[in-house]
Amino acid sequence: MKGSNYDIIIVGAGISGAVLAERYANILNKKVLIIEKRNHISGNCYDYVDGNGILISKYGAHLFHTNFEDVWRYVNNFSKWYPYHHKVLSFVEGKLVPVPVNITTVNSIFNINIKNEREMREWIGANAVKIENPKNSEESALSRVGKVLYEKMFKNYTKKQWDLWPRELDSSVMDRIPVRTNFEDGYFSDKFQALPEDGYTAVFDNMLNSKRIDIELNTDFFKIKDKIGKHDKLFFTGPIDEFFDYKFGKLQYRCLNFEFENHRKKFFQTNSVINYPNGNKFTRIVEYKHFSRIKKGEMTTISKEYPTWEGEPCYPVPRPVNNEIYKKYELEAKRLEKENIYLVGRLANYKYINIDQAFKNSLDLFNNMTYAL
Numbered sequence: 001m002k003g004s005n006y007d008i009i010i011v012g013a014g015i016s017g018a019v020l021a022e023r024y025a026n027i028l029n030k031k032v033l034i035i036e037k038r039n040h041i042s043g044n045c046y047d048y049v050d051g052n053g054i055l056i057s058k059y060g061a062h063l064f065h066t067n068f069e070d071v072w073r074y075v076n077n078f079s080k081w082y083p084y085h086h087k088v089l090s091f092v093e094g095k096l097v098p099v100p101v102n103i104t105t106v107n108s109i110f111n112i113n114i115k116n117e118r119e120m121r122e123w124i125g126a127n128a129v130k131i132e133n134p135k136n137s138e139e140s141a142l143s144r145v146g147k148v149l150y151e152k153m154f155k156n157y158t159k160k161q162w163d164l165w166p167r168e169l170d171s172s173v174m175d176r177i178p179v180r181t182n183f184e185d186g187y188f189s190d191k192f193q194a195l196p197e198d199g200y201t202a203v204f205d206n207m208l209n210s211k212r213i214d215i216e217l218n219t220d221f222f223k224i225k226d227k228i229g230k231h232d233k234l235f236f237t238g239p240i241d242e243f244f245d246y247k248f249g250k251l252q253y254r255c256l257n258f259e260f261e262n263h264r265k266k267f268f269q270t271n272s273v274i275n276y277p278n279g280n281k282f283t284r285i286v287e288y289k290h291f292s293r294i295k296k297g298e299m300t301t302i303s304k305e306y307p308t309w310e311g312e313p314c315y316p317v318p319r320p321v322n323n324e325i326y327k328k329y330e331l332e333a334k335r336l337e338k339e340n341i342y343l344v345g346r347l348a349n350y351k352y353i354n355i356d357q358a359f360k361n362s363l364d365l366f367n368n369m370t371y372a373l
Contacts, residue, residue, distance in 0.1 A: 012237030014043020016345035066356030253313030
């Protein structure tokens with residue numbers, strides 16, 4: 001390990017760890033050590049330029065969108081960003097229809113002619129199942145889009161994504177997917193929607209470009225933790241159950257395998273992301289060329305996503321059995337804060353959060369710890 005004593009130890013070089021490292025180094029002039037088990041920084045946001053000259057996200061598409069003014073100001077310190085408004089299509093019964101569900105989706109699948117928001121609200125009112133307080137993701141979907149759209153677009157996709165039926169998952173999973181009553185086909189509606197000019201890895205490079213920050217890659221924290229010298233605070237951003245050596249049992253984290261393909265054509269598909277809710281084993285195909293402002297070249301790169309239980313953990317699995325286990329770990333984590341040990345991030349807090357929320361949570365944590373009265 002580089003040097004000896006550090007003020008701050010951070011486990012994980014993803015969003016949560018990088019924000020805390022940057023803030024402690026540049027605002028409080030602290031000496032920071034980041035311990036990262038992978039061979040790169042930037043966590044699941046890691047990207048690189050492939051042999052076709054296309055910027056590829058190794059762990060799937062990452063779209064930045066936020067309504068948090070402070071987060072938007074913060075990320076602009078480390079990169080120029082260009083506007084990108086994400087659109088997703090779903091392959092349903094031989095047709096490509098917009099996701100989230102909008103007027104075009106309903107007209108295409110049901111072969112009808114809804115013309116305005118009033119008619120769309122009437123259609124939803126006639127087709128949605130009356131469920132006042134949805135208890136799971138199946139009830140959430142049924143209460144918002146009705147049985148037919150649920151069966152055609154969401155039921156099987158959710159089973160592939162989570163290896164669980166929607167009725168086995170908390171309603172929060174399906175609650176994330178909006179339903180439009182107009183023709184709007186943008187996936188997000190946030191005020192700020194953009195991508196970094198040189199990719200996410202460049203953002204992290206700039207965030208961690210400080211003489212006060214040391215980074216140890218290819219290093220397993222649990223194998224060297226007894227060798228770490230004196231420090232003031234430790235932040236852990238990995239899976240919370242692993243930190244406590246699974247004393248209350250293992251939590252479920254869903255992973256993804258990516259099958260990359262090169263194709264000698266300008267574009268493989270019409271959109272950056274197309275979902276395949278039925279039939280195929282993969283959930284979606286991502287074509288990275290669509291994310292770039294420069295779309296030259298006669299080659300393109302795609303990835304097919306196969307959800308799995310093996311590999312780098314991506315998504316906490318929100319279901320009652322996991323929630324009960326997490327509550328026990330959460331209590332343990334709270335006790336450790338008295339010893340200046342903090343668990344932060346999607347995996348450590350066992351929450352399914354967006355990129356901007358990860359930035360926001362770490363910025364708020366640092367500010368509350370630093371400037372609290």
